[in-house]
Amino acid sequence: MRIDTHVNLKPYHTFGIDTHASQFTRIQHRAELNLVLQFYTQYQPLLILGGGSNVLFTKPFEGLIIKNELKGIRIKKRLKNETLVEAASGESWHGFVCWALKHHLYGLENLALIPGSVGASPMQNIGAYGREIKDVFETLEALNLKTGVIEHFNAADCKFGYRESIFKHECQGQYFILSVTFRLHHQPRVNTSYGAINAVLQSKGILNPSPQDVANAVIQIRSDKLPDPAKYGNAGSFFKNPEIDASLFLKLQQQFPDIVHYLQASGHYKLAAGWLIEQCGLKGYMHDGAAVHAAQALVLINASAATGKAVLELSKHVQQCVFERFGITLQTEVNLL
Numbered sequence: 552m553r554i555d556t557h558v559n560l561k562p563y564h565t566f567g568i569d570t571h572a573s574q575f576t577r578i579q580h581r582a583e584l585n586l587v588l589q590f591y592t593q594y595q596p597l598l599i600l601g602g603g604s605n606v607l608f609t610k611p612f613e614g615l616i617i618k619n620e621l622k623g624i625r626i627k628k629r630l631k632n633e634t635l636v637e638a639a640s641g642e643s644w645h646g647f648v649c650w651a652l653k654h655h656l657y658g659l660e661n662l663a664l665i666p667g668s669v670g671a672s673p674m675q676n677i678g679a680y681g682r683e684i685k686d687v688f689e690t691l692e693a694l695n696l697k698t699g700v701i702e703h704f705n706a707a708d709c710k711f712g713y714r715e716s717i718f719k720h721e722c723q724g725q726y727f728i729l730s731v732t733f734r735l736h737h738q739p740r741v742n743t744s745y746g747a748i749n750a751v752l753q754s755k756g757i758l759n760p761s762p763q764d765v766a767n768a769v770i771q772i773r774s775d776k777l778p779d780p781a782k783y784g785n786a787g788s789f790f791k792n793p794e795i796d797a798s799l800f801l802k803l804q805q806q807f808p809d810i811v812h813y814l815q816a817s818g819h820y821k822l823a824a825g826w827l828i829e830q831c832g833l834k835g836y837m838h839d840g841a842a843v844h845a846a847q848a849l850v851l852i853n854a855s856a857a858t859g860k861a862v863l864e865l866s867k868h869v870q871q872c873v874f875e876r877f878g879i880t881l882q883t884e885v886n887l888l
């Protein structure tokens with residue numbers, strides 16, 4: 552593993568911020584894990600980077616970045632109705648979704664086209680269009696960077712929640728996720744309940760969608776709605792959709808009858824942060840090259856050579872406007888570095 556110094560990070564993250572890391576290396580083989588442990592004692596901070604699609608570099612990274620390129624997908628066990636599949640953490644997430652569809656293994660189709668790596672998928676329990684990875688997650692193995700021991704985590708250990716896991720909290724920065732095992736179904740169980748999936752399928756005259764049809768519909772919706780990082784740097788939703796209790800929701804609904812909301816099983820209400828931001832008149836709002844995306848207000852973009860600092864300032868302005876109008880503090884989804 553060769554360590555390069557003063558490496559420009561622009562190609563390694565989807566926000567396209569022009570900044571650098573003081574040290575940068577790549578891992579391609581598990582045999583190199585002993586070096587990772589050695590580096591952990593030598594260089595701090597140390598960051599494991601996947602596809603860089605959920606990070607914002609707010610300043611130069613004064614430490615070591617290890618770009619994860621561990622590859623491999625294997626069938627671990629065939630059961631009667633399901634197959635356990637293990638994917639190395641450096642595999643592309645969307646590539647893995649395509650692999651599963653090709654092998655007639657189902658459960659991932661609603662999560663098509665989410666950027667990034669398999670290894671980052673448990674970090675925030677990625678989700679879209681009515682599914683989260685916790686629905687098909689079996690186990691993961693991760694190297695404890697402090698002890699050097701490879702540990703196994705089941706779903707309960709991971710403490711998955713909405714865009715949450717133990718790896719974003721008490722275990723933050725302590726583990727290198729090496730592989731993730733998923734429990735995929737032999738029989739399709741298509742879920743077309745969320746958002747525009749049904750509308751897209753109907754427009755194509757598809758009455759009995761296959762999992763591949765669902766994946767294609769999700770790909771179409773995502774491509775229409777979300778900015779392509781190759782054109783405008785971004786990290787998807789910048790904030791989480793806030794969850795509030797029923798009494799606060801009813802008060803807000805009296806004041807804002809059109810408020811977009813989703814009743815949760817807990818009795819709480821999830822609000823659409825994009826709607827809240829749009830109501831503040833911020834769609835298309837620009838600050839020093841950073842902007843609120845004009846087609847999806849929950850996404851902040853690098854419209855024109857923005858710095859990480861400018862994106863951060865914009866995000867704070869958005870939070871302040873939403874707080875002043877609705878009394879709600881938006882929580883950042885993107886990992887700020």
Ligand code: FAD
Pocket residue numbers: 565598599600601602603604605606619640665666667668669670671672674675676677678679726727728729777778780785786787788886
């Ligand atoms: P990175 O950005 O490289 O890393 C994110 C964090 O995870 C960092 O803290 C990093 O240190 C840590 N990390 C990464 N790999 C490992 C590892 N192997 N071990 C330990 N720590 C690790 N997310 C959703 O949930 N749903 C969506 O619908 C969605 N849509 C998106 C659309 C766009 C256009 C973009 C740009 C992003 C979107 N995202 C979405 C966010 C992002 O794609 C996911 O969070 C994805 O899982 C990040 O993967 P990554 O490999 O790029 O992670």
Ligand code: EPU
Pocket residue numbers: 678679680681746776786787788789790791792811823824825826827829846847848849884
């Ligand atoms: N809306 C607006 N204005 C906007 C944007 C959204 O009014 O500018 C309202 C609309 O009413 C719309 C509703 O918000 O119906 C929901 O919008 P959308 O379906 O685009 O989803 P979202 O809540 O903005 C979430 C996830 C996405 C995920 C989609 C689909 C979060 C933080 N974001 O976005 O995940 O792809 O649902 O499931 O939960 C990500 O995490 O990076 C991400 C892109």
